[in-house]
Amino acid sequence: MVKNYMEDVVEDLVDKLWNENTDKDFCKCEKCKNDVIALSLNKLPPKYFSSDKGNIWTKLIFADNQKMTDVMTAVAEAMKIVKSSQRH
């Protein structure tokens, strides 16, 4: 079984942003959330592992400010795109 561990990083961040987001105009439905996750992942380099070593990589990423900044930038851009063109 192979998995892109970047998914865990993006989903964790989007969950946090979803809960903290106070923008009344931002739709929080599941469809918009999945669109943000998909768009973000298409902007970020995939990180597939064929073993659960990916869990170690995930922990390292959360501690890497530059990489987390890249992830946050991708998610912020995706949120802007989804907000301006909601498809639900």
Add this chain to the structure above:
Amino acid sequence: MVKNYMEDVVEDLVDKLWNENTDKDFCKCEKCKNDVIALSLNKLPPKYFSSDKGNIWTKLIFADNQKMTDVMTAVAEAMKIVKSSQRH
């Protein structure tokens, strides 16, 4: 639910290559196969969709010679790497 539809394209191609491969020195165990798939996907642009529109994209890719050449190149490189450094 979001999914990287590039996974279907790579897995389909690796399955074909696994069956047709006559290289006695090439290990065909599941671990080596997953390593080839993971390595290939890390070399290719992700194509996440948050809907099953991804299935339409997959059909388009199989008909796109340039894109399939890119996928084949990534898989061939991954097979070389795995053959030279088996981890099972």
